[in-house]
Amino acid sequence: MYYLDHRRDVVRIPPARLGPELAGVISELAQQQFEGKLVDGQSLAVTIRDVKPIGEGHIIHGDGGVYQQVEYEALLFRPEIQEVVEGAVVEIRKFGAFVRFGPLDGLLHVSQIMDDRVNIDEHNQRLVGVESKRDLKVGYKVRARVVSLSLSEISPRDSRIGLTMRQPALGRFEWIQDAHRKAEERGGKRPAASATKKAAPAPKPAAKAP
Numbered sequence: 001m002y003y004l005d006h007r008r009d010v011v012r013i014p015p016a017r018l019g020p021e022l023a024g025v026i027s028e029l030a031q032q033q034f035e036g037k038l039v040d041g042q043s044l045a046v047t048i049r050d051v052k053p054i055g056e057g058h059i060i061h062g063d064g065g066v067y068q069q070v071e072y073e074a075l076l077f078r079p080e081i082q083e084v085v086e087g088a089v090v091e092i093r094k095f096g097a098f099v100r101f102g103p104l105d106g107l108l109h110v111s112q113i114m115d116d117r118v119n120i121d122e123h124n125q126r127l128v129g130v131e132s133k134r135d136l137k138v139g140y141k142v143r144a145r146v147v148s149l150s151l152s153e154i155s156p157r158d159s160r161i162g163l164t165m166r167q168p169a170l171g172r173f174e175w176i177q178d179a180h181r182k183a184e185e186r187g188g189k190r191p192a193a194s195a196t197k198k199a200a201p202a203p204k205p206a207a208k209a210p
Helices: 022-034 173-187
Strands: 002-013 043-053 066-077 084-093 096-101 104-109 118-121 126-129 135-137 141-150 160-164
Touching (some): 002 022, 084 135, 104 141, 141 173
Parallel strands (some): 104 160
Antiparallel strands (some): 084 096, 126 135
């Protein structure tokens, strides 16, 4: 899920970047340093904005750069176990399909795609159910659930995220719509009253008193 967070950190300003346009330089360096990185080991900083320096910078002996404390607002993305996500298939491999949801990719192993044996056509980037004939291709939109999660601080985009679609209301969007339609057909609609149904006989008038 996405959320906003106000944060503080330190930016190193190289000597060559010191000058009159320091505010813009600090904002640029903060974006380079923090965007696309993991925050607290569990959230990916998608973008940052409103970077503001706090107080004066500090110079460390033997380092000509200036270390400047800053505060900023960050848009973070934090995937969670059991979270339902929606994304698009971006790659088909022998062992399954990669799905991009938000800024990260998750793996749909062949055993977690559908309740059917799956044939893999890696050359044509296609997965096909043997009996159901349901297929999955690059570009198809899907809904899945996160079942395993291991984020990489060194390279967040190489994080290991396991997905499943073998649960109700999950799968390729067209499969979900088809399941809803079939469920409505099984439930049926209340039939209208038959036009040929005979009306109930009118009650007999009460007998007059003698």
